[in-house]
Amino acid sequence: MLTFVLGSGRCGSTLVTELVARHPDVGFISNVDDKFARLDLKGRWNNALFARSHERDPSLRPFRDRRRALERGRLRVAPSEGWLVLEKQVSSIFPQPCRDLTAEDAMPWLQKRIADFFDSRVEAQGKPAFVHHLTGWPRSGLLRSVYPEARFVHVVRDGRAVANSWLQMGWWDGYRGPDNWYLGPLSRADQAEWEESDRSFVVLAGLGWRILMDAIEEARALVPEGQWLDVRLEDFMDDPRGRTREVLDFLGLEWTPQYEAGFARHTFQASRGVAWKRDLSAADIAALEHTIAKPLAAYGYDLSQTAHETL
Numbered sequence: 001m002l003t004f005v006l007g008s009g010r011c012g013s014t015l016v017t018e019l020v021a022r023h024p025d026v027g028f029i030s031n032v033d034d035k036f037a038r039l040d041l042k043g044r045w046n047n048a049l050f051a052r053s054h055e056r057d058p059s060l061r062p063f064r065d066r067r068r069a070l071e072r073g074r075l076r077v078a079p080s081e082g083w084l085v086l087e088k089q090v091s092s093i094f095p096q097p098c099r100d101l102t103a104e105d106a107m108p109w110l111q112k113r114i115a116d117f118f119d120s121r122v123e124a125q126g127k128p129a130f131v132h133h134l135t136g137w138p139r140s141g142l143l144r145s146v147y148p149e150a151r152f153v154h155v156v157r158d159g160r161a162v163a164n165s166w167l168q169m170g171w172w173d174g175y176r177g178p179d180n181w182y183l184g185p186l187s188r189a190d191q192a193e194w195e196e197s198d199r200s201f202v203v204l205a206g207l208g209w210r211i212l213m214d215a216i217e218e219a220r221a222l223v224p225e226g227q228w229l230d231v232r233l234e235d236f237m238d239d240p241r242g243r244t245r246e247v248l249d250f251l252g253l254e255w256t257p258q259y260e261a262g263f264a265r266h267t268f269q270a271s272r273g274v275a276w277k278r279d280l281s282a283a284d285i286a287a288l289e290h291t292i293a294k295p296l297a298a299y300g301y302d303l304s305q306t307a308h309e310t311l
Helices: 014-019 031-035 047-056 085-088 108-125 139-146 159-167 187-195 201-220 233-238 241-252 257-263 275-279 281-297
Strands: 002-007 129-135 152-156 226-234
Touching: 002 139, 002 159, 014 129, 014 139, 014 233, 031 085, 031 108, 031 275, 047 275, 085 108, 108 139, 139 201, 139 281, 152 201, 152 233, 152 241, 152 257, 159 281, 201 233, 201 281, 226 241, 233 241, 241 257
Parallel strands: 002 129, 002 152, 152 226
Antiparallel strands: none
8 A cells, every 4th residue: 555645845744754664564765765766776675774773763853854875884774755766767747846746747658657666666665555755746646646545644734833944944945036946936816925025035935835735735635535634743743652543543554562662762852843933033923924824724723813814
């Protein structure tokens, strides 16, 4: 069974993916597979090597910096989004399309490449379940054209925290303006909203998150009931065991004694979910809340009274 863990980026989807990938019955694409894309590695030993790395480093930090494949002279295997290997073996359409990928994009040659890519790894790793992590656009429409029974776990985080984090990431391309970022050109309404904010980058980050949340809503509506699960990062951090069990149950995976032994060694650090209150000015927060009030409310996040009035 194929499962795709989706998220906006800086939302905690890496944490959820790693927790699922710790299960002995789960296969995945690793950072080593990605780094050495030309070798066409299938990841036969990914799960076992990832388990060993966990034994050496028991803490699981949801927002740690990405580690390099070669770390302090040793090879560390961990789940990866696999953008390099996907681009090389599937298509350049996958890593950063300017819009979501839907069933209408499912050209026969592309469907075949996607099937060959994942099927060969599922077969090589020999696990009952296979998980893959994707950030940005959900891409579920395209993926379901190949795997109609695939399941999707969408990890959402407070959009104020996500926008704040994006603004501090070196890879965030919003500073180049919406004509040059990977999310494609703004709609007329969004462009007008950005112009009205004097082209605030905080507002632009909020617009980016809102665009992705709108795409998620459209994608979810096309997935049959029982194949999509929304999980809030904040709920995960409040109750790691309960939320992890919910995800495993959704994927049909048992909480085995072997999994318990690994899970018990995890140390979950408190989320930096309120850092945006410190990092952004009051004016920036007000503008950001105005921009993303609707999706924040839809996912149950508290809003200021002023933001409530915009709904």
